[in-house]
Amino acid sequence: MHKLIRSSVIAALMLAALPAAHAATQHYLFSGTLESGDYTGQSFSGSFSFDDANLSGLDAEWLRVSNLSLSFLGKIFTLADAAAATEVSYYNGTFLGLAYTVESSEPKFSLIAGTEKASEAFFAYDTAVVGGSGTGSVIYAAVPEPEAYAMLLAGLGLLGLAARRRRVLSA
Template sequence: MKNPKSLLAAMVVAGASMASSFASAADIFELEVLDNSAHFGSTFAKDNSGQSFSDRFVFEVTNVPHDLDAIVSSIGRTAGMGLNITGLNVYQNDGSLVASGTSTQTGATDVWTVSTDNLALGSYYLGVSGQMAGDTGGSFGGAVMLAPVPEPATYGMLLGGLGLLGFMARRRKGIK
Protein backbone atom coordinates (compact mmCIF):
# COMPACT_ATOMS: atom_id res chain seq x y z
CA MET A 1 0.00 0.00 0.00
CA LYS A 2 1.66 3.12 -1.20
CA ASN A 3 -0.87 5.67 -0.04
CA PRO A 4 -3.13 4.59 2.84
CA LYS A 5 -4.72 8.05 3.05
CA SER A 6 -6.04 7.72 -0.54
CA LEU A 7 -7.47 4.30 0.26
CA LEU A 8 -9.14 5.65 3.40
CA ALA A 9 -10.59 8.61 1.48
CA ALA A 10 -11.96 6.27 -1.20
CA MET A 11 -13.60 4.10 1.46
CA VAL A 12 -15.24 7.14 3.08
CA VAL A 13 -16.62 8.36 -0.27
CA ALA A 14 -17.91 4.87 -1.12
CA GLY A 15 -19.57 4.54 2.28
CA ALA A 16 -21.21 7.95 1.99
CA SER A 17 -22.59 7.15 -1.46
CA MET A 18 -24.05 3.88 -0.19
CA ALA A 19 -25.68 5.63 2.77
CA SER A 20 -27.54 8.04 0.50
CA SER A 21 -28.89 5.25 -1.70
CA PHE A 22 -31.65 4.55 0.86
CA ALA A 23 -33.79 7.35 -0.54
CA SER A 24 -33.52 6.49 -4.22
CA ALA A 25 -33.70 2.70 -4.27
CA ALA A 26 -37.04 0.99 -4.79
CA ASP A 27 -37.31 -2.41 -3.17
CA ILE A 28 -39.28 -4.95 -5.22
CA PHE A 29 -41.09 -7.86 -3.57
CA GLU A 30 -43.15 -10.70 -5.07
CA LEU A 31 -46.59 -10.96 -3.45
CA GLU A 32 -47.54 -14.53 -2.59
CA VAL A 33 -51.25 -14.50 -3.43
CA LEU A 34 -53.01 -17.45 -1.79
CA ASP A 35 -56.76 -17.90 -2.33
CA ASN A 36 -56.98 -14.38 -3.79
CA SER A 37 -55.41 -12.61 -0.79
CA ALA A 38 -51.93 -11.67 0.40
CA HIS A 39 -50.14 -9.63 3.05
CA PHE A 40 -47.13 -7.38 2.55
CA GLY A 41 -44.85 -4.99 4.42
CA SER A 42 -41.37 -3.64 5.06
CA THR A 43 -39.23 -2.74 8.06
CA PHE A 44 -36.65 0.05 8.15
CA ALA A 45 -33.63 0.49 10.43
CA LYS A 46 -33.21 3.28 12.96
CA ASP A 47 -31.18 6.46 12.30
CA ASN A 48 -32.79 7.18 8.90
CA SER A 49 -34.87 10.25 9.79
CA GLY A 50 -36.01 12.17 6.71
CA GLN A 51 -35.13 9.39 4.25
CA SER A 52 -37.84 8.40 1.78
CA PHE A 53 -38.76 4.95 0.51
CA SER A 54 -40.69 3.46 -2.39
CA ASP A 55 -41.50 -0.26 -2.31
CA ARG A 56 -43.15 -2.37 -5.01
CA PHE A 57 -45.20 -5.49 -4.37
CA VAL A 58 -45.65 -7.40 -7.64
CA PHE A 59 -48.63 -9.69 -8.41
CA GLU A 60 -50.31 -11.33 -11.41
CA VAL A 61 -53.95 -11.41 -12.51
CA THR A 62 -54.56 -14.73 -14.29
CA ASN A 63 -57.53 -16.62 -15.78
CA VAL A 64 -60.26 -13.97 -15.30
CA PRO A 65 -60.33 -10.23 -14.49
CA HIS A 66 -60.34 -9.30 -10.78
CA ASP A 67 -61.41 -6.45 -8.52
CA LEU A 68 -58.75 -5.31 -6.04
CA ASP A 69 -58.95 -3.82 -2.55
CA ALA A 70 -55.84 -3.08 -0.46
CA ILE A 71 -54.99 -1.40 2.83
CA VAL A 72 -51.64 -0.40 4.36
CA SER A 73 -50.87 1.09 7.76
CA SER A 74 -48.00 2.12 10.00
CA ILE A 75 -48.03 2.93 13.68
CA GLY A 76 -45.78 4.95 15.97
CA ARG A 77 -46.15 6.21 19.51
CA THR A 78 -46.31 9.78 18.12
CA ALA A 79 -46.47 11.33 14.65
CA GLY A 80 -42.72 12.08 14.89
CA MET A 81 -41.76 8.43 15.39
CA GLY A 82 -41.62 5.59 12.89
CA LEU A 83 -42.61 6.49 9.36
CA ASN A 84 -45.22 8.41 7.41
CA ILE A 85 -46.90 6.72 4.46
CA THR A 86 -47.35 9.17 1.58
CA GLY A 87 -48.89 6.94 -1.08
CA LEU A 88 -50.50 3.61 -1.96
CA ASN A 89 -51.18 3.07 -5.67
CA VAL A 90 -51.79 0.28 -8.18
CA TYR A 91 -49.62 0.27 -11.32
CA GLN A 92 -49.37 -1.86 -14.43
CA ASN A 93 -46.02 -3.59 -14.79
CA ASP A 94 -44.90 -0.91 -17.29
CA GLY A 95 -45.31 1.78 -14.60
CA SER A 96 -48.59 3.31 -15.78
CA LEU A 97 -50.94 4.28 -12.94
CA VAL A 98 -54.13 2.20 -12.61
CA ALA A 99 -55.58 3.54 -9.33
CA SER A 100 -54.54 6.07 -6.68
CA GLY A 101 -55.07 5.35 -3.01
CA THR A 102 -56.50 7.67 -0.40
CA SER A 103 -55.32 8.47 3.10
CA THR A 104 -57.96 7.68 5.71
CA GLN A 105 -55.87 8.50 8.79
CA THR A 106 -52.60 10.36 9.49
CA GLY A 107 -50.54 11.09 12.58
CA ALA A 108 -49.20 8.47 14.95
CA THR A 109 -51.10 5.91 12.85
CA ASP A 110 -51.20 6.21 9.05
CA VAL A 111 -53.81 4.28 7.06
CA TRP A 112 -54.17 4.23 3.26
CA THR A 113 -56.61 2.29 1.06
CA VAL A 114 -56.93 1.70 -2.68
CA SER A 115 -59.61 -0.03 -4.76
CA THR A 116 -59.98 -0.74 -8.44
CA ASP A 117 -62.46 -2.73 -10.49
CA ASN A 118 -62.01 -5.16 -13.33
CA LEU A 119 -58.21 -5.53 -13.54
CA ALA A 120 -57.45 -7.21 -16.85
CA LEU A 121 -55.13 -10.20 -17.10
CA GLY A 122 -51.48 -9.21 -16.65
CA SER A 123 -48.77 -8.06 -14.25
CA TYR A 124 -49.33 -5.31 -11.69
CA TYR A 125 -47.73 -3.93 -8.57
CA LEU A 126 -48.76 -2.08 -5.44
CA GLY A 127 -46.54 0.93 -4.83
CA VAL A 128 -46.09 2.07 -1.22
CA SER A 129 -44.15 5.29 -0.63
CA GLY A 130 -43.30 7.25 2.45
CA GLN A 131 -40.71 8.97 4.59
CA MET A 132 -39.02 8.09 7.85
CA ALA A 133 -40.42 10.41 10.54
CA GLY A 134 -37.79 9.83 13.20
CA ASP A 135 -34.63 7.97 14.12
CA THR A 136 -36.46 5.08 15.81
CA GLY A 137 -36.89 2.93 12.71
CA GLY A 138 -40.31 1.87 11.54
CA SER A 139 -42.40 -0.54 9.58
CA PHE A 140 -45.63 -0.80 7.65
CA GLY A 141 -47.92 -3.69 6.85
CA GLY A 142 -50.86 -4.27 4.59
CA ALA A 143 -53.24 -6.71 2.99
CA VAL A 144 -54.63 -7.10 -0.51
CA MET A 145 -57.77 -8.93 -1.64
CA LEU A 146 -58.47 -9.91 -5.24
CA ALA A 147 -62.03 -10.93 -6.17
CA PRO A 148 -62.76 -12.61 -9.52
CA VAL A 149 -65.19 -10.71 -11.74
CA PRO A 150 -67.90 -12.98 -13.22
CA GLU A 151 -67.81 -13.22 -17.00
CA PRO A 152 -70.81 -11.88 -18.98
CA ALA A 153 -71.69 -15.45 -19.98
CA THR A 154 -72.36 -16.22 -16.30
CA TYR A 155 -75.05 -13.54 -16.17
CA GLY A 156 -76.51 -14.83 -19.44
CA MET A 157 -76.81 -18.33 -18.02
CA LEU A 158 -78.40 -16.94 -14.85
CA LEU A 159 -81.03 -15.00 -16.81
CA GLY A 160 -81.66 -17.99 -19.09
CA GLY A 161 -82.19 -20.25 -16.07
CA LEU A 162 -84.58 -17.80 -14.45
CA GLY A 163 -86.50 -17.48 -17.72
CA LEU A 164 -86.76 -21.26 -17.99
CA LEU A 165 -88.04 -21.50 -14.41
CA GLY A 166 -90.65 -18.83 -15.14
CA PHE A 167 -91.73 -20.65 -18.32
CA MET A 168 -92.08 -23.96 -16.44
CA ALA A 169 -94.09 -22.32 -13.63
CA ARG A 170 -96.40 -20.66 -16.15
CA ARG A 171 -96.87 -23.92 -18.03
CA ARG A 172 -97.76 -25.83 -14.84
CA LYS A 173 -100.27 -23.17 -13.89
CA GLY A 174 -101.94 -23.53 -17.32
CA ILE A 175 -102.22 -27.35 -17.01
CA LYS A 176 -104.24 -27.28 -13.74
Protein backbone atom coordinates (compact mmCIF):
# COMPACT_ATOMS: atom_id res chain seq x y z
CA MET A 1 0.00 0.00 0.00
CA HIS A 2 2.83 2.40 0.87
CA LYS A 3 4.48 1.67 -2.48
CA LEU A 4 1.26 2.61 -4.30
CA ILE A 5 1.01 5.91 -2.43
CA ARG A 6 4.70 6.67 -2.98
CA SER A 7 4.38 5.86 -6.71
CA SER A 8 1.31 8.07 -6.99
CA VAL A 9 3.08 10.99 -5.32
CA ILE A 10 6.13 10.60 -7.58
CA ALA A 11 3.90 10.47 -10.68
CA ALA A 12 2.01 13.58 -9.55
CA LEU A 13 5.28 15.47 -8.96
CA MET A 14 6.57 14.45 -12.40
CA LEU A 15 3.36 15.65 -14.05
CA ALA A 16 3.55 18.95 -12.16
CA ALA A 17 7.11 19.45 -13.41
CA LEU A 18 6.05 19.19 -17.05
CA PRO A 19 5.75 22.50 -18.91
CA ALA A 20 2.26 23.97 -19.08
CA ALA A 21 0.18 22.96 -22.08
CA HIS A 22 0.36 25.38 -24.96
CA ALA A 23 -2.75 26.99 -26.32
CA ALA A 24 -4.45 25.16 -29.11
CA THR A 25 -7.17 25.51 -31.67
CA GLN A 26 -10.51 25.72 -29.89
CA HIS A 27 -13.67 24.29 -31.42
CA TYR A 28 -17.19 25.40 -30.51
CA LEU A 29 -20.70 24.39 -31.51
CA PHE A 30 -23.59 26.83 -31.27
CA SER A 31 -27.34 26.84 -31.81
CA GLY A 32 -30.39 28.89 -31.06
CA THR A 33 -34.00 29.70 -31.83
CA LEU A 34 -35.43 33.03 -32.94
CA GLU A 35 -37.80 34.47 -30.36
CA SER A 36 -39.22 37.53 -32.12
CA GLY A 37 -39.96 39.00 -35.54
CA ASP A 38 -41.05 37.40 -38.83
CA TYR A 39 -38.88 34.32 -38.31
CA THR A 40 -39.99 33.48 -34.75
CA GLY A 41 -39.48 29.78 -34.08
CA GLN A 42 -36.83 29.29 -36.77
CA SER A 43 -33.55 27.81 -35.57
CA PHE A 44 -29.91 28.13 -36.54
CA SER A 45 -26.81 26.10 -35.72
CA GLY A 46 -23.17 25.87 -36.59
CA SER A 47 -19.58 25.51 -35.54
CA PHE A 48 -16.40 27.57 -35.53
CA SER A 49 -12.72 27.29 -34.63
CA PHE A 50 -10.03 29.71 -33.50
CA ASP A 51 -6.52 29.65 -32.10
CA ASP A 52 -6.24 31.00 -28.56
CA ALA A 53 -2.41 31.10 -28.49
CA ASN A 54 -2.42 34.92 -28.18
CA LEU A 55 -5.02 35.03 -25.41
CA SER A 56 -3.57 36.86 -22.41
CA GLY A 57 -6.59 36.57 -20.11
CA LEU A 58 -6.54 40.29 -19.34
CA ASP A 59 -9.22 42.85 -20.23
CA ALA A 60 -11.17 42.72 -23.51
CA GLU A 61 -9.68 40.58 -26.26
CA TRP A 62 -10.81 39.62 -29.75
CA LEU A 63 -9.44 36.59 -31.59
CA ARG A 64 -9.95 35.89 -35.30
CA VAL A 65 -12.02 32.86 -36.23
CA SER A 66 -10.27 30.47 -38.63
CA ASN A 67 -13.25 28.33 -39.64
CA LEU A 68 -17.02 28.82 -39.46
CA SER A 69 -20.14 27.10 -40.75
CA LEU A 70 -23.66 28.32 -39.95
CA SER A 71 -26.97 26.82 -41.07
CA PHE A 72 -29.89 29.27 -41.16
CA LEU A 73 -33.14 29.18 -43.17
CA GLY A 74 -31.91 26.27 -45.28
CA LYS A 75 -28.66 27.97 -46.28
CA ILE A 76 -25.07 27.39 -45.19
CA PHE A 77 -22.99 30.47 -44.41
CA THR A 78 -19.19 30.54 -43.99
CA LEU A 79 -16.44 33.05 -43.27
CA ALA A 80 -16.58 34.07 -46.94
CA ASP A 81 -20.09 35.48 -46.35
CA ALA A 82 -19.00 37.75 -43.48
CA ALA A 83 -19.43 41.50 -43.91
CA ALA A 84 -16.63 42.20 -41.41
CA ALA A 85 -13.96 40.34 -39.45
CA THR A 86 -15.35 37.30 -37.67
CA GLU A 87 -14.00 37.15 -34.13
CA VAL A 88 -14.61 35.65 -30.72
CA SER A 89 -14.74 37.91 -27.69
CA TYR A 90 -13.10 37.34 -24.30
CA TYR A 91 -13.05 39.45 -21.18
CA ASN A 92 -10.50 38.62 -18.47
CA GLY A 93 -10.14 35.14 -19.95
CA THR A 94 -13.89 34.44 -20.09
CA PHE A 95 -15.39 33.44 -23.43
CA LEU A 96 -18.25 35.82 -24.36
CA GLY A 97 -19.31 34.63 -27.80
CA LEU A 98 -18.93 35.17 -31.51
CA ALA A 99 -19.14 38.35 -33.60
CA TYR A 100 -20.31 37.45 -37.13
CA THR A 101 -22.37 39.53 -39.57
CA VAL A 102 -23.91 38.64 -42.95
CA GLU A 103 -25.36 41.46 -45.05
CA SER A 104 -25.60 39.61 -48.38
CA SER A 105 -28.75 37.61 -47.55
CA GLU A 106 -32.37 38.27 -46.74
CA PRO A 107 -32.66 38.70 -43.86
CA LYS A 108 -29.37 40.30 -42.87
CA PHE A 109 -28.19 38.89 -39.54
CA SER A 110 -25.52 38.98 -36.86
CA LEU A 111 -24.29 36.90 -33.98
CA ILE A 112 -23.42 39.28 -31.16
CA ALA A 113 -21.16 38.37 -28.24
CA GLY A 114 -22.19 38.98 -24.64
CA THR A 115 -20.67 41.79 -22.61
CA GLU A 116 -19.95 39.91 -19.36
CA LYS A 117 -20.82 36.27 -20.08
CA ALA A 118 -21.63 34.03 -23.04
CA SER A 119 -25.25 33.59 -21.89
CA GLU A 120 -25.83 37.26 -22.85
CA ALA A 121 -24.87 36.59 -26.49
CA PHE A 122 -27.67 36.75 -29.05
CA PHE A 123 -28.65 36.47 -32.71
CA ALA A 124 -30.24 39.51 -34.39
CA TYR A 125 -31.74 39.82 -37.87
CA ASP A 126 -33.15 42.61 -39.99
CA THR A 127 -35.71 42.08 -42.75
CA ALA A 128 -36.57 44.32 -45.67
CA VAL A 129 -40.10 44.53 -44.23
CA VAL A 130 -40.59 47.19 -41.57
CA GLY A 131 -41.23 45.54 -38.21
CA GLY A 132 -40.06 42.10 -39.40
CA SER A 133 -36.75 42.19 -37.56
CA GLY A 134 -36.08 40.14 -34.45
CA THR A 135 -33.69 38.38 -32.11
CA GLY A 136 -32.98 35.00 -30.65
CA SER A 137 -30.85 33.37 -28.02
CA VAL A 138 -27.64 31.50 -28.77
CA ILE A 139 -25.99 28.70 -26.81
CA TYR A 140 -22.28 27.88 -27.15
CA ALA A 141 -20.68 24.53 -26.32
CA ALA A 142 -16.92 23.94 -26.35
CA VAL A 143 -15.85 20.71 -28.06
CA PRO A 144 -13.20 18.92 -25.97
CA GLU A 145 -9.85 18.31 -27.62
CA PRO A 146 -8.89 14.71 -28.44
CA GLU A 147 -5.95 15.02 -26.02
CA ALA A 148 -8.41 15.52 -23.14
CA TYR A 149 -10.12 12.23 -23.97
CA ALA A 150 -6.74 10.48 -24.27
CA MET A 151 -5.65 11.76 -20.86
CA LEU A 152 -8.94 10.68 -19.31
CA LEU A 153 -8.61 7.18 -20.76
CA ALA A 154 -4.96 6.92 -19.67
CA GLY A 155 -5.90 7.94 -16.12
CA LEU A 156 -8.72 5.40 -15.97
CA GLY A 157 -6.35 2.74 -17.31
CA LEU A 158 -3.78 3.52 -14.61
CA LEU A 159 -6.46 3.34 -11.91
CA GLY A 160 -7.58 -0.02 -13.28
CA LEU A 161 -4.02 -1.36 -13.27
CA ALA A 162 -3.47 -0.16 -9.70
CA ALA A 163 -6.71 -1.82 -8.54
CA ARG A 164 -5.81 -5.07 -10.33
CA ARG A 165 -2.30 -5.05 -8.84
CA ARG A 166 -3.72 -4.46 -5.37
CA ARG A 167 -6.13 -7.37 -5.84
CA VAL A 168 -3.31 -9.69 -7.03
CA LEU A 169 -1.01 -8.69 -4.15
CA SER A 170 -3.72 -9.21 -1.52
CA ALA A 171 -4.65 -12.68 -2.86
